[in-house]
Amino acid sequence: MTTRRAIVVGAGLSGLMAARTLVDRGWHVTVLDKGRGVGGRMATRRITAPDGRTAILDHGAQFFTVRDARFATLVNEWSSAGVVREWCRGFDGDDGHPRYVATNGMTALTKHLATGMDVLTSKLVFAVKPGIETRWTVVIDDGSEIDADAVVMTCPLPQSYSLTVTAGVELPSELLLTDYDRTIGLLAVLDGPTNIAAPGGLQNPDSVFSWIGDNAAKGISPVPAVTFHANPEWSAAHWDDDADTGSALLTAAAAAYIGDATIVASEYKKWRFATPKRLWPEPCFATADDTLVFAGDAFAGPKVEGAVLSGMAAGVVVAGG
Ligand SMILES: Cc1cc2nc3c(=O)[nH]c(=O)nc-3n(C[C@H](O)[C@H](O)[C@H](O)COP(=O)(O)OP(=O)(O)OC[C@H]3O[C@@H](n4cnc5c(N)ncnc54)[C@H](O)[C@@H]3O)c2cc1C
Incomplete structure (x- = not known):
């Protein structure tokens, strides 16, 4: 055959x-x-700060949960291979449900899946x-x-x-x-730690952000680096802002979460097709x-x-x- x-x-x-x-x-x-590269919305960025330090930031998906038994079997395999690990069991207290991350940033999981495959x-x-x-x-x-x-x-x-x-x-x-919500993100490298409490994630903390993730607390970045995702409403309202304007607005909104640190390098990123609405x-x-x-x-x-x-x-x- x-x-x-x-x-x-x-x-x-x-x-x-x-x-x-x-x-x-x-x-x-x-x-x-x-x-x-591979990964799509499983995206991890490396940003080099002016002092030469390189930060690692998850730019799309931040963590994942497991409900389906078939998916649980896969996650166990990936975990045994060292590709994924549990980050925490909730961001505002322990709700008992594991949140998993890829050990070296989310793209690493897709690189693992692509190994040995014919991927162009x-x-x-x-x-x-x-x-x-x-x-x-x-x-x-x-x-x-x-x-x-x-x-x-x-x-x-x-x-x-x-x-x-x-x-x-x-x-x-x-x-x-089928339409998709948009997400605008700010990837920020800091010169010191944030004031985000352990385990390092904030969901819907205010009227601008749907997610703030401390990539150092998460264990993927050797230097302080934060992923800020604007919520769908803010992202839609500011989609046509030029990058300098949008970045300045998000930087101002981010100030409340970075303590005494200063942003020493940043990237402004847009996901047109972030989340399907239906x-x-x-x-x-x-x-x-x-x-x-x-x-x-x-x-x-x-x-x-x-x-x-x-x-x-x-x-x-x-x-x-
Ligand atoms: C900002 C953000 C935060 C998220 N946070 C989470 C989270 O915390 N937890 C969670 O579980 N999920 C999260 N998600 C959702 C999760 O990332 C997605 O559900 C998942 O990665 C989608 O995978 P996919 O393969 O369906 O699509 P994609 O990853 O989008 O893959 C589609 C691929 O198609 C390629 N492509 C498109 N057009 C062409 C073309 N013409 N030719 C060739 N290739 C093409 C693209 O380059 C892309 O690689 C988040 C998503 C975003 C954007």
């Missing part, structure tokens, strides 16, 4: 889990991502169209085309949709209309012949766990069980 070939678009959690699921079932899989980065997919000799042809920005028996799309849905307009398949309008009721969406499947955190939940479960579900659908 000839090996079947799948292309997975997106090397975030859902794409990598779809790919691994298919490889485990004997498929030949290539994962394509437009980014310079800096590959912007332009279109997915019906193939001549195979079911699908995937068109890449460098002019190359790859034929595949199946394609798994794991970009945020508006992006996946625009790439598959050429596929000639009908998609439900509710799926296409979830599709199934863990993925497959077209009639199960060869074009849409997955991602808009399906099984707008979190790390949801992205993982959706990717696994997509792989199972394509492989036929």
Whole structure:
């Protein structure tokens, strides 16, 4: 029997889990991502301060929780491999539920998942169209085309949709209309510790921020460094601010949380597709012949766990069980 070939678009959690699921079932899989590295919203930044010190900051997902038994099994494996560890059991007291982080920053988990896989980065997919000799042809920005028996799309849905307009398949309008909240972030390196109490995270502390995370307290940064995420309302209201204006506003709002320290280096970051506003009721969406499947955190939940479960579900659908 000839090996079947799948292309997975997106090397975030859902794409990598779809790919691994298919490889485990004997498929030949290539994962394509437009980014310079893997991870998508599992993003970790390194910022070098003027004195030469390098801070490490999680820029997208900050930690994750576990509810599903299949996900718990995976997390146990990752934990045994030293890739993830428990950070704490709550940020405002102990609620008994573990919050996990990747040991060296969240991107490290996706790098672990990509190990041994055929993953091509800096590959912007332009279109997915019906193939001549195979079911699908995937068109890449460098002019190359790859034929595949199946394609798994794991970009945020508006992006996946625009790439598959050429596929000639009908998609439900509710799926296409899925919108996402935006997040504007400030990544700040400090010259001294913050005044954020252990374990180092604040959720919805005021009318600007949805999250403030002390990356040194979390154990990933050797120097004081804080991730500030503005909430969806603030992010939408200030989306069109120029970077200098937005950064100055967030820096002023951040002052209350950094004690006597000074921000010595910072980056202002925007996530256009941060969090899906509405979830599709199934863990993925497959077209009639199960060869074009849409997955991602808009399906099984707008979190790390949801992205993982959706990717696994997509792989199972394509492989036929
Ligand atoms: C600011 C922020 C904070 C968050 N905090 C948490 C948290 O604390 N806990 C939690 O559980 N979750 C959190 N999340 C959510 C979590 O990060 C996501 O649910 C999860 O990472 C989504 O994974 P995914 O694979 O579905 O999508 P993504 O990670 O977005 O992956 C999609 C990939 O597709 C690629 N792509 C897009 N278009 C193309 C193209 N044309 N060609 C090739 N590649 C393309 C992208 O580069 C990207 O790598 C947060 C998200 C954000 C943005």
